Amino acid sequence: MEQGQQFKALYSSLGFSADEAAQLLHVTTRSVHNWVSGSVPVPYMAVKLLRLMLRYELPGKAWEGWHLSAGKLYTPEGFELAPHEVSWWSLLVRQARMFRATFAELNAIRHQNRGSVGKPAMTPAPGFNGRFAVTPPVSATGDTRCLHCQKRRTQQRRGLRTDLGPK
Known part of the structure; x- marks a missing residue:
């Protein structure tokens, strides 16, 4: 199948007409017709966007297994994340990093105290x-x-x- 026909199959799979695909891609309907006819090569980014919308792929190897569908992001484990649920991710990641650093520091102090003579500097709570x-x-x-x-x-x-x- 030639490139233009593949492009048409992509936007048709999304239920778009040539006019709707043109609006989505911010180009003229004439450009879409030229791409489908094969007189002008289809831009990579147009194909990439349609493939992303069809859940064929997300950009990069780090996103392997992730996909988008109906405005939601799905994890490789199958968890569904809506846009309002993703807004707290950065806070959660920062908290996890801070916890890891604090936990590592606590373990280092415990390790130092094991070799000390007498009462340790840090004793667990009763x-x-x-x-x-x-x-x-x-x-x-x-x-x-x-x-x-x-x-x-x-x-x-x-x-x-x-x-x-x-x-």
Whole structure:
């Protein structure tokens, strides 16, 4: 298939007439007819734009697997992103970079403290196991046993409950 006919197939696949393709490409209808007839070569950018609109490709290898459809961007995993959802990307990327830098700095400090003698310069917060906060419930008296169990034991001591066995 010659270049002009391929171009016509592209804009026809999008449901465009020659006039609509000309409006999209900001050229005259005559130019589109000349491209289709083969008397003038079709500009690369015109073909590229139509291919992008048909989801045939996005520019560059970095966009491999991504595609556009109905005004939305689709990731290689199939996630759909609308224009208003993409506006926060730069903030998210900056936050991720900052987190990575902070995490690397924290790991460097931990690595330095492993070799030091005496109390480390940085100690974890009470109830922190290195990943998640695991602070047990604390009663008003400072007891760290389960508050529910404390209440049951108090009732047992007062003779209000007899259904509890020794624990």
